[in-house]
Amino acid sequence: MASTSNLVPQLAIPDLFGKLAYQTFQQTKNALSLAHKMTASRLTEWVLPEAWHQPLQELSPELLSTLKQMNDDLMERDWEDAQQGVYPQSLLFESQWDDFLRYYPQVWLEMGKVWQRLPQKNYQHFDPEIETQGYPKYYLQNFHHQPNGYLSDRSAELYDLQVELLFNGCANAMRRRILAPLKSELTANFAHLLPQQIRVLDVACGTGYTLRALRATLPKASLFGLDLSPAYLRRANQLLSQFPGELPQLVQGKGEELPYLDQYFHAVTSVFLFHELPGKIRQQVIEEAFRVLKPNGVFIICDSMQAVDRPDFTPMMENFPTLYHEPYYRHYIHDDLQLRLEQAGFTDIRIENHLVSKYWIARRG
Numbered sequence: 001m002a003s004t005s006n007l008v009p010q011l012a013i014p015d016l017f018g019k020l021a022y023q024t025f026q027q028t029k030n031a032l033s034l035a036h037k038m039t040a041s042r043l044t045e046w047v048l049p050e051a052w053h054q055p056l057q058e059l060s061p062e063l064l065s066t067l068k069q070m071n072d073d074l075m076e077r078d079w080e081d082a083q084q085g086v087y088p089q090s091l092l093f094e095s096q097w098d099d100f101l102r103y104y105p106q107v108w109l110e111m112g113k114v115w116q117r118l119p120q121k122n123y124q125h126f127d128p129e130i131e132t133q134g135y136p137k138y139y140l141q142n143f144h145h146q147p148n149g150y151l152s153d154r155s156a157e158l159y160d161l162q163v164e165l166l167f168n169g170c171a172n173a174m175r176r177r178i179l180a181p182l183k184s185e186l187t188a189n190f191a192h193l194l195p196q197q198i199r200v201l202d203v204a205c206g207t208g209y210t211l212r213a214l215r216a217t218l219p220k221a222s223l224f225g226l227d228l229s230p231a232y233l234r235r236a237n238q239l240l241s242q243f244p245g246e247l248p249q250l251v252q253g254k255g256e257e258l259p260y261l262d263q264y265f266h267a268v269t270s271v272f273l274f275h276e277l278p279g280k281i282r283q284q285v286i287e288e289a290f291r292v293l294k295p296n297g298v299f300i301i302c303d304s305m306q307a308v309d310r311p312d313f314t315p316m317m318e319n320f321p322t323l324y325h326e327p328y329y330r331h332y333i334h335d336d337l338q339l340r341l342e343q344a345g346f347t348d349i350r351i352e353n354h355l356v357s358k359y360w361i362a363r364r365g
């Protein structure tokens with residue numbers, strides 16, 4: 001009979017290899033993204049020396065080394081949560097390589113068009129065939145220089161790759177940080193329900209990557225996704241149809257006017273939305289999340305870190321809206337979302353930070 005001491009290494013080796021494979025996978029994405037960003041910024045400086053309306057701030061070697069440490073911490077946490085069974089390990093290895101090969105050349109083609117638009121400082125450019133009527137004015141922006149803002153299929157096709165490049169391959173790892181608090185809140189407050197009775201809404205679901213992670217984490221729950229962009233919802237539908245389980249219900253609508261009944265959901269999530277909203281709309285989205293949540297339901301916001309979290313990261317936060325056209329970001333980084341959540345009636349608010357993201361976990365009392 002094999003002794004326990006013989007068994008331990010046999011059990012540990014797959015984990016060790018798994019972890020190494022995950023780290024290698026992440027580091028590869030990281031290196032490719034950094035190389036891309038460096039080339040893009042050098043080329044932009046060369047083509048358009050006066051490209052940015054504000055000078056960019058230097059990032060110190062200390063800041064870059066802190067960032068590297070935060071990146072490693074995020075990977076560790078991501079791996080640990082998968083090990084703990086919060087979500088399946090396979091989620092860690094899902095890649096967008098096919099998207100990368102297909103759309104990477106187009107990212108460069110788009111950059112050429114951005115260079116043409118930059119000198120005119122035209123950040124609200126929509127082609128004549130794009131329907132812009134009926135959308136709020138604050139939304140009609142070329143956020144991160146997206147072609148036709150969020151309103152074209154081209155924009156939806158390029159979005160995920162661009163976000164991966166922006167976050168050095170860590171976008172999904174940051175999205176996944178909502179999953180552990182979500183699962184533990186649902187377990188603590190709704191353990192008496194069957195898994196299929198749980199309803200979760202993702203506000204501003206975009207192309208569906210948060211819903212994808214939610215589906216893997218809560219295979220039987222009823223999932224709902226809402227976004228203002230029909231093009232992004234079409235793309236989300238394509239992504240989500242590839243996976244087993246009930247298809248999330250996708251609806252076009254505004255986060256500040258949710259088309260759902262009062263107290264309908266057990267959880268509401270929202271990822272990378274709040275920095276793209278004016279302050280007043282942020283408050284309305286929070287109030288709507290409160291309205292549609294059941295008592296003891298949880299609301300989880302994931303968005304950028306704020307000035308108060310890391311004053312030493314201010315140069316990076318200042319550069320972001322200059323480089324990527326984010327008209328509400330400077331207001332966002334100083335906005336007290338905890339106060340907004342409290343004003344709406346939320347209690348037990350917890351805050352977490354992972355890499356460059358911040359999380360508010362709030363309960364409807």
Ligand SMILES: C[S@@+](CC[C@H](N)C(=O)[O-])C[C@H]1O[C@@H](n2cnc3c(N)ncnc32)[C@H](O)[C@@H]1O
Pocket residue numbers: 139150163175203204205206207208209210226227228229232253254255256270271272273276
């Ligand atoms: C930066 S993207 C984030 C998308 C997605 N949550 C993610 O993790 O990638 C912002 C998304 O918010 C949507 N959006 C912006 N304002 C909105 C609003 N008021 N109501 C609903 N969706 C909105 C956009 O259409 C876009 O899909």
